[in-house]
Structures are given as structure tokens and as C-alpha cells.
Amino acid sequence: MELEEAKRKFIESWGKLGSEWGINRTMAQVHALLLIAPDPLTTEEIMEMLSISRGNANMTLRDLIGWGLIEKQHKQGERKEYFFADKDVWNIAKQVAKERRKRELEPVIKVLDELSKVTGDASDPEFNTFNKSVTDINKLAKNVDKTLETMLGAEESWFWGGIFKLFK
Amino acid sequence: MELEEAKRKFIESWGKLGSEWGINRTMAQVHALLLIAPDPLTTEEIMEMLSISRGNANMTLRDLIGWGLIEKQHKQGERKEYFFADKDVWNIAKQVAKERRKRELEPVIKVLDELSKVTGDASDPEFNTFNKSVTDINKLAKNVDKTLETMLGAEESWFWGGIFKLFK
DNA sequence: TTAAACTTTCAAAACTTTTTGAAAGTTTAA
């Protein structure tokens, strides 16, 4: 396979993966483009390379900055803004996990805590089934939350070394 | 909060979480409904309780079976089919992780392996940046894959006990 | 067999999300 084709394929695959994980396709594609770009790119270049509109490019770039995945760079003497991606894969994974934890896991835990408090007749199967499921899911969610917290605070070394060894 | 309200809230939250994670809202809601139902439910009951159409209910139930999250049950002397959810939260998590690994992670690793093979001029920054990113992501993806494999084969005990303790 | 009871399918409709592009806003050099 030739480099240009490989780049296209990479951008396409990253986009598809993103959309399967609830991150919009364009956002993932712009991220992919910046990941393989040796130098920072301008909005103009990104629009052109992915055939997307100015508005779309702008919004997507802002979102990516919000996720902590890319940064702006000013080049002295230039008016344009340049964008570049953090290329450290461990940072990327950490950043995404951190954001999703905050945006999704935390609100769910809040609801589950409330629902765990509901009281009822211990001889009512409706109540018992509800209570058991909610309590169990709450435990799992909190466990995942704590695990993430610990992992996000950790250094990358153990990760690259392979967590999986711990579970053998 | 009163039980009926709590049930509604649980179904709603589970649905929202599902849609944020690329599982469709109705599917997650039907799953939630079955999770808190003490006894198996018929298609008819599910349609009614969630105000969805027969076609939608049928499709969703089949999908949930495909994900290994619910099962059919025949009641002797009855024509209707009853559905119930596996209530073991660890099984649910395992099942979802297993499916997503198969459906999403595996295809990505396949593409990354191909892209890692692309050769080029070691003095070309375009090639170098591409190669470094692809190789790193490939390593991460394989690491995650192996970790999942190990976790999925493991018993639940260490999970409920808290993985995070291992990383302190 | 038959027909009632139930399940499945699928094209069209409803809904949701994403994208566009023109207009408004902002910044900067002169």
C-alpha cells in the first residue's frame, strides 16, 4: 500500500471507530488527520483535505480542543491559527477516558445513588427485583469509576508494559 | 421517590447511557425494563409499557438476544414467547465487552496491522509521523485487546473486590 | 387440513444529528 492511500484509510477507519463510540465521524477524522500531520495545519487546510465546510471545521476544532485532544498554535508574524494534535497515544486514551467519565459516568452514578435510596415493601417482588438490579449496577459503576480514577492518575509505564499480566 | 417513578427514571437513564455508547435508545430501554421485571414479559407487554410498535419491539428483542443480554422463555401451554434478562451485572458487562471487542476492536486491529506494514522513505517527515502514530495506536489497541481477553476469561471475584486496588 | 394466534419483515415516515454557507463578529497592521 502506498502512503497516500494508507493515510486515507487511516482517517476513514478512525472516523468509523469514532462514530461507533459516540464521537462524531468528522471530529474523529479531523483528529486522525492531525495525528499523522508532521506539522500544525490551518482551518483552511483541514477544510480542503477533508472536503468539509468552514463552519463544520471550526466547530469540530473547537470540540476537539474541548476534549483536550488538540491545541492551537500561533506562528509569529501570521494571522492564521494552526492546530496540532497531541501525538502521545497514552495521553489520548487518558484524555478520552477522563472526559467520558466526567460527561457520562458521573451523571449516571448520581441517578443510581438516588434510585438506590428508594425504599419499599421487602415482600414485593417488583420492589426486590428493582432494588437488586439498581444496587448491583451502582456497585459496578462505582467500581469502574474508582478504577478509572486510579488508572488516570497512574503513569503510562505499567500500561505499556501490559496491564493484562496482572490478571493471568 | 416512589417505586413507579424510580422505574421510569431507571429506564430513561439506561436508555440515555445506551445512546451515548452507540447502543440504540430503545434497545437499552427494553433491556432496562427486563432487568427490573421480576418475571418474563411478552412482546405485547413490552410494546405497551414502553409505547413502541410491534415491529420495533420485535427487532429490538432480536438484537438483544444477539448481544446475549436477554433470552426467550416458553411457558408450557402458551403460544406467546416470554423474554427475560440475565440479571447478573458482571455477565452483562462481560457480554457487552465481548461483543464490542468482536464487532469493533478486531476490525480496527486488522486495518492497523495492514497500515503498519506500509513502508517509506525514513527521511520523509510525512512518512515518519504517519508510521509512528499508526504503530503506537496499534500497540495500544493490541494491549487493550489482550487485557480484555484476560478480563473476560477471569472470574468475577476480583472485579467486585475492586481491580483498582492492584494499581495503588 | 384450517384458522386463529402469534412473529417477522420492510418500505415509508418521523425523528435526530450533522453539515453547510452566508452573515456577523473580531482582531490586527498600517
Added chain:
DNA sequence: TTAAACTTTCAAAAAGTTTTGAAAGTTTAA
């Protein structure tokens, strides 16, 4: 100041996804 260079916004359009419901298919009891 001014105007050129650039960024941001947002309502409307396009694209994508989910849902509906009627029709077709299947199973079973008699």
C-alpha cells in the same frame, strides 16, 4: 480609524438513524 484577514455563529438543508404498521410468514391446536 479603516479594511483586510481571519474566526464564529446559526438557521436551514442534507444525511443518517430509528420507528411505524400493515402485510406476509409461521406455528399450533383442533
